[in-house]
Amino acid sequence: MKFTKMHGCGNDYVYVDCTKEVIPNISETAIRVSDRHFGIGSDGLILIKASDVADFEMDMYNADGSRGKMCGNGIRCVAKYVYDHGLTDKTTITVNTLSGIKTLKLTVEDGKVSKVRVDMGEPELIPAQVPVKASVLGLADDRREAIVAEPLEIKGRSYDITCVSMGNPHCITFIGEDVRDFPLEEVGPVFEKHELFPERVNTEFINVIDKDHLRMRVWERGSGETLACGTGACAVAVASYLNGFTGRSVDIELLGGHLEVVYDEKTNHVFMTGPATEVFSGEIDL
Numbered sequence: 001m002k003f004t005k006m007h008g009c010g011n012d013y014v015y016v017d018c019t020k021e022v023i024p025n026i027s028e029t030a031i032r033v034s035d036r037h038f039g040i041g042s043d044g045l046i047l048i049k050a051s052d053v054a055d056f057e058m059d060m061y062n063a064d065g066s067r068g069k070m071c072g073n074g075i076r077c078v079a080k081y082v083y084d085h086g087l088t089d090k091t092t093i094t095v096n097t098l099s100g101i102k103t104l105k106l107t108v109e110d111g112k113v114s115k116v117r118v119d120m121g122e123p124e125l126i127p128a129q130v131p132v133k134a135s136v137l138g139l140a141d142d143r144r145e146a147i148v149a150e151p152l153e154i155k156g157r158s159y160d161i162t163c164v165s166m167g168n169p170h171c172i173t174f175i176g177e178d179v180r181d182f183p184l185e186e187v188g189p190v191f192e193k194h195e196l197f198p199e200r201v202n203t204e205f206i207n208v209i210d211k212d213h214l215r216m217r218v219w220e221r222g223s224g225e226t227l228a229c230g231t232g233a234c235a236v237a238v239a240s241y242l243n244g245f246t247g248r249s250v251d252i253e254l255l256g257g258h259l260e261v262v263y264d265e266k267t268n269h270v271f272m273t274g275p276a277t278e279v280f281s282g283e284i285d286l
């Protein structure tokens with residue numbers, strides 16, 4: 001299998017051009033290639049496919065082989081791949097995902113994509129759609145209002161949580177201590193598998209730096225701690241705005257870089273801008 005390793009702010013995936021390759025047993029292949037000791041080493045596997053409804057299709061798998069509906073960092077890298085590898089010469093492209101068609105605007109410098117702006121669509125706030133089982137928090141399961149700053153006890157500590165889907169479920173909590181010192185490995189898996197989240201969850205732990213800046217660490221369902229999460233950053237921008245911590249435009253500092261996110265008032269869409277980087281290409285026997 002020919003592959004290309006790419007990352008967006010350190011959130012790294014193995015990319016396969018499935019307009020040319022056919023992958024057997026995709027979940028097992030994702031587990032195998034993601035292994036950082038016995039495989040290529042990545043947060044998961046992303047297949048780039050032809051599409052009947054958009055310019056391309058993205059099919060993404062986490063490191064544990066589970067399928068993701070959307071990947072914010074991944075989709076920027078898909079855009080870079082298809083442009084830099086000559087699959088398109090368009091600088092505005094559409095990509096179909098399990099959470100709908102996204103439109104991406106590519107910035108090209110010296111013939112290569114350096115930066116991508118993605119229209120991530122509207123955030124989903126209705127608890128049952130995120131999905132979140134609101135009754136676990138003592139709220140009605142058919143509630144239409146967002147879950148914003150509701151207390152949840154995890155390992156003897158109360159966290160105020162806000163729940164947002166950006167095509168995949170996110171639980172956001174703003175904490176007082178420096179996120180860089182937070183025991184994510186202990187706490188992240190407890191959030192991920194909590195009964196509140198019927199499809200597991202991605203959890204973001206956030207410091208508010210000021211009205212325009214946030215610092216974030218993330219525990220992703222299916223991959224554990226990653227250096228960045230694009231859908232997570234978008235969910236965080238929405239959550240921070242709903243909590244009144246920031247305005248509609250924020251710079252988010254992640255362990256692997258920065259993402260700019262705008263929660264647009266007119267369209268109710270979230271726009272994410274960030275880098276995409278190719279690391280190396282290779283070939284692996286499956």
Ligand SMILES: N[C@@H](CCC[C@H](N)C(=O)O)C(=O)O
Nearest residue numbers: 068071072073168229230231
């Ligand atoms: N890192 C991604 C999100 C990947 C999928 C996620 N772990 C899930 O299963 O929901 C991003 O950049 O958005």
